[in-house]
Every structure is written in structure tokens, then in C-alpha cells.
Amino acid sequence: MMSDSLDDPRLDDPRLGFRGWLLTDTPTSRFHARCVALYSGWLKFRSNTMAMLGLIILILLVLIAAFAPWLAPHDPLAQDLAGRLKPPLSEGHLLGTDSLGRDILSRIIYGSRITLYIVTLVALIAPVVGLLVGTVAGYAGGIVDAVLMRLTDIFLAFPRLVLALAFVAALGAGIENAVLAISITAWPPYARLARAETLTIRNSDYIAAIRLQGAGPMRIITRHIWPLCISSLIVRVTLDMAGVILTAAGLGFLGLGAQPPSPEWGAMVAEGRRFILDHWWVATMPGLAIFIVSLAFNLLGDGLRDVLDPKDAG
């Protein structure tokens, strides 16, 4: 191997420069090796058009959320009762106005912040809880494993939305409680995934070697098991985010998520529901936004799975 790559004429070609450094098969340091792995993953990902489309949509979403005050043509909360229920493409209102004369485009733009907020918080809470429960259960085994996994099964025994509904009913409606309720219902699959990964890693030789060196369970789990669970968790999280968006929008639609007048997309669809037959755009536009964003997450998730976890590729 070594001599092969040394003889490789590409390495002597100065034009390759940084790209050559990224594509080498003889990395010189750990950092270098990591960069090479990342770059080859990126190349594979980039060749997947649909996944790139998803990524671009999500980058746009982040930019829109960040620059909402500059992008939105109107104040999302400003009412104009004289100009209510104007159809799309009317003057100054690209997507029309709702029943209080608020500009729908501006509300969708500001609503992206709420969506991102919910998605980010759930993506931070649920996988971490699942990782913790799953790796501890898998590594400890025995009674700890049985208890934790039974607990996981109990949470899996409810349909997600129904359990989230019951939790929000108990905690009170609102965006933070919606995040909490969704996280409570979202962690069990991560726990099962992390446990399965842990079980395959636990008995490997290198873990035995580390244990002989005197590493305790804490260190083994956090330093040697977690890093190996991460990539499959990331794929799962990305694929699940579409579901999270749909659940959050469902809660908002039922009036249990973000409260009016905040421009949450699900709540906006609910507002437009009353006028659906006469003023179709009020409910249609925010619904399209939900659809596009969750589609983007699904596309991105599929692409990431192909790169990180080729064994599941369908």
C-alpha cells in the first residue's frame, strides 16, 4: 500500500494542492485522516442531487430565519382590517393576507424561526436522552437493561401524537411545553438504536483492551462507545426531524402549540381552516411551508444515510 501511493504520480502534482491533500490515501496525522474521511463523504453526498436539494432548502430556511426582519415585507403581527383576505399576488402582498389583514408571506418568514426553534431544541434533547439511556442499558446489561428497556417500551406503546397531546394537556399549551412533550415522546427510538450499537461494540477486543488499561465504565461509555453511536444517531435524527415538524405543526393546528398571534405554521393553517372553501390561500400557504421543510429533512436524511450508513440503503 505504502509504496503504491508513494509512486502515485498524483501526489507529485503540485496543481492538486489542497484537494490532493484531502484526497490522499496516506494521511499524515489523525486530523488529516479525519479531513480525508469527511471530504470523501462530502463528495459522495454531493453526487446525490436530491440530498443536495434538501440541504440547500434547509440552508435557505436558516438564512430566512436569521434575516427575517430584513426579508419580511410587513410586520407579521400588524393588522389591517380594511385589507383582510386579499388573494395572492395582490399589491404588496405576494401570498395574500389573512382574516385580520396580516401579510401571509411575512408571517411565514417569521414562522420559520419558530419551526427552527422547535426542531433545534428537540434535536438537542431527545437524542441525548436516548443515547444516555441506550448506552447505559446496553453496557450495564442485566437488571438495569431490563428496567430501562421496559420503560422505553412503555413510551413506545403510545402513538406519538396522542401521548404528546396528553402531556401538553397536563403541562398547558405553549411552545416550550410542546417541545417538552415532543421530546418525551421522541427519545425511545434513539435509546433502542444506541443500545443495539452498544451491544455490538461492548464485547469487542478494543473495549477489553481499554478496560485492561483501567478505564472505568463512565470513560468507556463517553469516550469509546458514544463516538461510534453518533453517526447512526445523526441519520436517525435527520430522518425524524420531518416527523417532529409534523407533530409540532399538528399540536399547533389543534391549538396546543405556539399561541396566537404568534405566526406558527400549524396554527396558521388552523386559522385558515374556517375560510378554506372561499379563501383557500390562508390555509394553503403555511401548509406548503411545512411540507417543503419536512420534505427537505427527509431528502437530507436519505442522503446522509447513504453516506454514513450504507448498509441500510434501500
Next chain:
Amino acid sequence: MALAENRGAGRRRLPRFQRTLWKIARTLGSVVITMLGLMFITFIIGRVMPVDPVLAVVGERATNEVYEQVYRDMGLDKPLLVQFGYYIWDVLHGDFGMSLLNARPVAEDIRRVFPATFELATLGVLIGVVIGVPLGVMAAVNRGSWIDQIARVVALIGYSMPIFWLGLMGLLIFYGILNWVGGPGRLDIIWEGMVPERTGMILVDSLLAGNWDVFKNAFSHIILPASILGYYSMAYISRMTRSFMLEQLSAEYVTTARVKGLPERRVIWKHAFGNIRVQLITVIALSYANLLEGAVLTETIFAWPGLGSYITTALLSADMNAVLGGTVVVGLIFVLLNIFSDLLYQIFDPRAK
């Protein structure tokens, strides 16, 4: 599926008959524990509710003595675990308490609304199976072709589209613009109460009564929400069918069958499809359970008087007994369907032994 986790850990040394008994005992044990946990969660949710259950019963103007009396009668002065015991006792007797909204037993309400959901979900799953299974098989057989691409797009849209929005769009297009289907509700108002109620499912009741006009009207109302629900189970079922079929088609016995010169149709439907039937039934049972979730939002859109709208209406009026009763029932159905698919798997699939 969830319940079969530790199946393999049974004792190997026991004779076969005892091993089977041990397996059954394990399954039963885990079912009981799961159901207890399920009830514990709803119990806890009920206890942390900001609504005072006593006040809800006696009203705001009750005297202190009455309040105390009811407080003790409801067992709220007992320790939490004892209260949980009472709660389980009541649930086991089919008693979910009284609805605060209409002062009727919640169990009776659920019995009344359940057939509507059952009718809707069953038709939804039927639509999902009838379209989803052939679509999945065709996609697997013609991998990479246009039909595979269509199946992929259909599934992707199903995974990404909010069901309440699709329902609204369906209502707008097929009812508002094209006027092909009936609007929200189960019947037009003039047909209401025309057939005697036997099963609570209007399609069945009208057939039993032989009243075709009611049947037609009920069908025009149910077909849209059922198709919307069916779309989601079709997305899931076709995806799973496709991946099961791909696995079978790459197996050597399929090559053998082809080499023997069997017609392709026979290879696909008899040999390969025959081997995925059990897996498929499991998937269908699971998607049936998932429909309960979609039903909550779909029923709200279509003013369908089923379990889903019962729970949401109760939620919005803080009728906690009704919410928890509905949640427990949905959870139980979910668990039972899971066990059912698990058992099927163990009985009919020799690989699971």
C-alpha cells in the same frame, strides 16, 4: 415488535414444551408490565394537571365540608400508590370516571364514538393495502424504473406532508371545487337517523337495513377522509413491501425458480411474495395502529365524530377524565395490535423459532 425484544433469552436447556410455556409467560409478563406502565403514565399526567378534580365535581360554590367529603370520597387523601391501585381497579372494570363536559361515564362515550373511528380506519387501511402492496411489489420487480420512481415519490410525499393540510386540500378540491364527495360529517343531515343503529358503523348499518340511499350518502362522506388516511398507510406499506420483496428477489431460490423455467408471474407472486406474507401482515397491523394517530387530526378536519375528535374536544375543554380515558384506550389498542403482529410472526414464521 417492541415486546419481542428479549425473546431469544429464554432458557435453552429446558425441554421444548416448557420452553414454549416459558416464552408465553415472558410475553404475557411483558404485556402486563407495559400496560401497567401505560396506565401509570396516564395516571401521573392526570395528577399533575393544573385542574382541581374535586372542584370540577362539586363546583365553585360548594361549602368546605362538601369539598372535604368529596375529596375523601375520591380517595385523594390516600397515598399516591393506593390511588394508583384504585385507578387500575376502575380501569379494569371499564370505568374511566365521569366526563366533566356532559356528566356521562367516559367509558360509555368512548363506546359510542369508537365505531366511527373503527369504520374510518378500517377503510383507510384497506385502501392502503389494496394500492400499497401491488405498488411495492411492482417497484421491487422493476427496480429503478419509472414505477419505482413513482412509488418513491409517493412515499416521500406521504412522509413529508402534514395530514391535516392534505385533508383540507382534499376538502377544497374534491368537495369545494369538484363537488365529487360529501362534505364534513358522516351523513347529510336529511339522512341522519334513517337507519336503526346496530353496529354504529353507518356503512354496515345501512347495508343491514337494506337502505341503499343512506349507504351511498355515507360512502360519499367517508371516502375522502378514508383515502387521506389510506394514502399515509399506502406510503408506509408500499415502502416496506418493496424492501421485503427486494430481499426475497435476490435470494438464490428465486434464481433457481427462474432457471427451472417457471413463468415470471409465478416466481414473483407465488414464490417470493409467499415468503413475505407474514412480514407484511405485521406491517399492516402496525400501520393500522398508526392510523389511530392520523385519525386524531383527520377527524378534526372532517368533523368526524370518532375517538380522535372526542379526545381533542375534551382537551380543549380540559375534560381530563375523557382525555385520559381516550389515551388509555388508544394505548391499549396500540399494544394489542403489537402483540397480535408479534404472535403472528412467531406462529407463522419458522425463522422466528
